[in-house]
Amino acid sequence: MKSAVVLVSGGLDSAVALAVARRDVGAASEAGAGARTKAREGSLHALSIDYGQRHRVELEAARRVAASMGATHRVISIDLRAVGGSALTAAIDVPKDRDADELSHGIPITYVPARNLTFLSIALGYAEVLGSRDLYIGVNAVDYSGYPDCRPEFIESFRQTANLATKAGVEDHDAQSRGFEIHTPLMMMTKPEIIRLGVSLGVDFSLTTSCYDPDAAGRACGRCDSCQIRRRGFSEAGVADPTRYAPSTGGGVEKTECATKGGAHSRHPGRSSGT
16 A cells, blocks of 8 residues: 545544545555555645535534645545535534443434545545545544445445446456545544554644534534543543533533443444544
8 A cells, every 4th residue: 555545534533544544655665674654745635525514613623634644635625505504514403422332323404415425536546646545534434323325334435436437447347456445444443543653653632622512612512422432431431531511511421421321331232423
């Protein structure tokens, strides 16, 4: 692996995915001389999408995360507000204080129609221009939030499409090369496992943000689905939570702690947005 394109939202999962890519690219470039976690300069490419999201603070977080790992960082804009249909792109309230049962059933209104399909397509084009064949995305099929575009079936389908629908994919096939690969290193990990992996790879989680509805100062609400999953993950991982929460989140803290008892480790196929 000579280089990699990593979708980086500014959230916890994508930061760990970027750290895994840095390790993988570094190991490949140092093959025969011992694996190292530092990638070659210019070989690690973080890509963020400005899609008109409610929580635009995540774009600045993505910039910080990319800089901390020595990755180049590019932001591409595409206005998904024109599509709407989501609490993240339309005038729809973000759900708050949902209990564990609510979190584990159905597809929430924070689902953005075809978001990962759109993001991966943009990342694919970017990778083709860069000459990279390795794309990383921090999707997860274990923790809550029933997003269908985080499932292994979707990722495999997109991998096949990537190699059928691009000039590079066709040429690689004709040359019997391996073509594009879509790496999902966090797919079957729980949130505590992801956090522990991030710690082992040197991720600074204080640079990340996961909240769907932060305040004007960028502080997390502590009450949306994403905040609840993140808070519980740090608690169960035994790692201090560096998140800046808004002062009004006291009630959300109590509800989160109570709601997660007994169901924190349940595995639900296709259940995470990449918090």
